[in-house]
Amino acid sequence: xxxxxxxxxxxxxxxxxxxxxxxxxxxxxxxxxxxxxxxxxxxxxxxxxxxxxxxxxxxxxxxxxxxxxxxxxxxxxxxxxxxxxxxxxxxxxxxxxxxxxxxxxxxxxxxxxxxxxxxxxxxxxxxxxxxxxxxxxxxxxxxxxxxxxxxxxxxxxxxxxxxxxxxxxxxxxxxxxxxxxxxxxxxxxxxxxxxxx
Amino acid sequence: xxxxxxxxxxxxxxxxxxxxxxxxxxxxxxxxxxxxxxxxxxxxxxxxxxxxxxxxxxxxxxxxxxxxxxxxxxxxxxxxxxxxxxxxxxxxxxxxxxxxxxxxxxxxxxxxxxxxxxxxxxxxxxxxxxxxxxxxxxxxxxxxxxxxxxxxxxxxxxxxxxxxxxxxxxxxxxxxxxxxxxxxxxxxxxxxxxxxxxxxxxxxxx
Numbered sequence: 001x002x003x004x005x006x007x008x009x010x011x012x013x014x015x016x017x018x019x020x021x022x023x024x025x026x027x028x029x030x031x032x033x034x035x036x037x038x039x040x041x042x043x044x045x046x047x048x049x050x051x052x053x054x055x056x057x058x059x060x061x062x063x064x065x066x067x068x069x070x071x072x073x074x075x076x077x078x079x080x081x082x083x084x085x086x087x088x089x090x091x092x093x094x095x096x097x098x099x100x101x102x103x104x105x106x107x108x109x110x111x112x113x114x115x116x117x118x119x120x121x122x123x124x125x126x127x128x129x130x131x132x133x134x135x136x137x138x139x140x141x142x143x144x145x146x147x148x149x150x151x152x153x154x155x156x157x158x159x160x161x162x163x164x165x166x167x168x169x170x171x172x173x174x175x176x177x178x179x180x181x182x183x184x185x186x187x188x189x190x191x192x193x194x195x196x197x
Numbered sequence: 198x199x200x201x202x203x204x205x206x207x208x209x210x211x212x213x214x215x216x217x218x219x220x221x222x223x224x225x226x227x228x229x230x231x232x233x234x235x236x237x238x239x240x241x242x243x244x245x246x247x248x249x250x251x252x253x254x255x256x257x258x259x260x261x262x263x264x265x266x267x268x269x270x271x272x273x274x275x276x277x278x279x280x281x282x283x284x285x286x287x288x289x290x291x292x293x294x295x296x297x298x299x300x301x302x303x304x305x306x307x308x309x310x311x312x313x314x315x316x317x318x319x320x321x322x323x324x325x326x327x328x329x330x331x332x333x334x335x336x337x338x339x340x341x342x343x344x345x346x347x348x349x350x351x352x353x354x355x356x357x358x359x360x361x362x363x364x365x366x367x368x369x370x371x372x373x374x375x376x377x378x379x380x381x382x383x384x385x386x387x388x389x390x391x392x393x394x395x396x397x398x399x400x401x402x403x
Binding site (some may be wrong): 128129130131132133137144145148149155 | 327328
């Protein structure tokens, strides 16, 4: 694994690397060399299988992080290529010419995060969400609870379960009325005497 | 459709009014004669045919219901493949907006008498998906629910208890969900259109 990473570093300058297990490593690459590096990994190093593409929204660092996980069948090992994108202008090169399956991931990421992949087939069509007219829902600035409360008629919370109130209502109605009447009279008289003084 | 018809559609675009009846549904009043009405209700209560439509995790609870252990066919409950033959719609668990569109379409195609069973707490108040951007919170704003079965997930026994409750309602003549839907159609449609943004259905799918 280290040899592969060193060779990758010589060709494409690995910004950061993290070997989690002997057969799993994470490398961070620059955006403009990422597709070349993935092509190199696929064609030369034998990482033939695209496991998945995922995106993470790091709103504090103002970036999106894309992760491409590739698998090598001979070595039984994975390399995850990470690419950091600017949050203001999230555009990434498409991978659909390497693996046709990538276009599905890219459509989903376009829909959920708003990261554009120009040239990927049908990337602008809605895929999962039908008629979505808000900002992409997986972005951190999208307040999903607020949206749900505004849109989906939430049921109001649980009613009070104070046993005294319930017993007064159900069993001791007259007694409760008398009690509250006495309380009212006492309070009013107290106020009157306070006014007189 | 014939080739000519398809060509017309391709040329002029799809016109829903040609293919769908746009008449509003009517309230089905119960039979006036008391004994006949009681017989009808008894018959309806003992042949509840379920539409085989699973929306969420509750659809996993349905197959054991039909099998030897719980065997609901002894209560006259039976799964049917199409809305035209079914009488009970089980909303089994969480319901996303995308599925709601299909649910409305299937529900409106079912024939009277028809009943809706809300299964799981997701249909009551959203359950664990109360803050989801894509899952409805209260089912009774979009469809008339006759019986709710609370729980996450309710076991098949709870489902059978819900069916017994529904039978009781039908025998008393109080399961009037379909008529309620027809009477308040405008309110239901307004709620449905509020959340289904790309509304491309006819007003009522016969």
